[in-house]
Amino acid sequence: MADTKSDTDGTALTGHACIQSYLKTLPASPGVYRMLDAQARVLYVGKARNLRARVSNYARPTGHSPRIARMIRETASMMFLTTRTETEALLLEQNLIKQLKPRYNVLLRDDKSFPNILVTKDHPYPMIRKHRGARTQKGAYFGPFASAGAVNRTLNQLQKVFQLRNCSDSMFDSRTRPCLLYQIKRCSGPCVGLISEEDYAASVRDAERFLAGRSTKIQESLAAQMAEAAERMEFERAAALRDRIRALTQVQGAQGINPRGVAEADVVALHMEGGQACVQVFFIRANQNWG
Structure with missing residues (x-):
């Protein structure tokens, strides 16, 4: 709660003196x-x-830009929330900037939202990528994630497991040989016909099932394919499937499974003690904690 500070004579403090008092x-x-x-x-x-x-930086009487100096002069009280x-x-x-739209905040006042993962649906070979903003493009959206870093880590592991493209449609159409991502x-390599449309569609379905929290059957299917490849002495394919299973296990371990029955929720906890408030937020999507 805001607390207006007063001088010894009862005059309300403003500017540097007000900030100094906190x-x-x-x-x-x-x-x-x-x-x-x-x-x-x-x-x-x-x-x-x-x-x-x-806050002590604002209490200094000099060294501020004109915008910040003007903001300090207008300050009559302050509010604080500590976090872990x-x-x-x-x-x-x-969240507060988007909600309150303070006049002196010049960043984050737009409609920029938390990032999602998008699996496109407007191409025979769908792509998987990070997405922000309005969901105007045709496709399946998974999220939101708490940060771009969480999305990037997940996409990195999903590429290892499902090997879906992340290039633009124009780049896809112009390829004559596979890019570096295929080599690693x-x-x-759908751009040069190294996988059939049917097999690629199966990988897309598996990726969507994983992002929706239904990953057990995917691991069982990959394990069966690996055993079949080993029996046929296709050891290179078996090793590739082993690596995909390993990557899938890693991304599952990084997400943290939540109790059954909590498939999707935003969990907000608030605790107040001694005049201070602690707020904790969890994003749960598909029975998994995304941050």
Whole structure:
């Protein structure tokens, strides 16, 4: 809650003096801060790895840009929320900026959303890629993820397992020989006919089943294919299938399985103690914790 500070004569503090008055009670922990004007309107939302150190920068009388100096002069009170990690503070900051649209925040005021994974449906050989914003393109969307890093790590592992393309349609149509991703076994080479449309479609279905949380049958199928390849002495194919199973196991371990019955949810927990509030958010998609 915002607390308006007053001088010894009862005059409300503003600007540097107001900000300085909060430093004695601020923790040196990650969190989010809000700067408010005399009418309790939010001027600015920021996040910090160390709240006390970050806010102390605003208490300095000099060294600020004209925009920040003007914001400091208008500040009449502040609000604070501590978080467990800097990443949690970043997510909270993004949500507050989108919700409150403070006048002095010049970033993150657009409709930029959390990232998703998109499996396209407008091409005979669908691609898999990261997607932000409105879901205007035809395809299957999975998410949202808490960060672009979580999406990139998942896509990296999915490419190892299902070997779906991530190139643009124009690049796909112009290829005459397989690219480097095929050489390092991250793509099955559909652009030059190294996999049939039917087999590629099967890989797409498996990727969608995995992203929807139905991965057990995929592992069983890959294990059966690996055993069959070994019996036929197709050892190179068996080794490739083994690597795909290993990659699938790694990405499952990184996601963290949630209790049965919680297929999809945004879990928000709030605990208040001693005048401070702790907020924790989990994104659960397809029985898996995506961050």
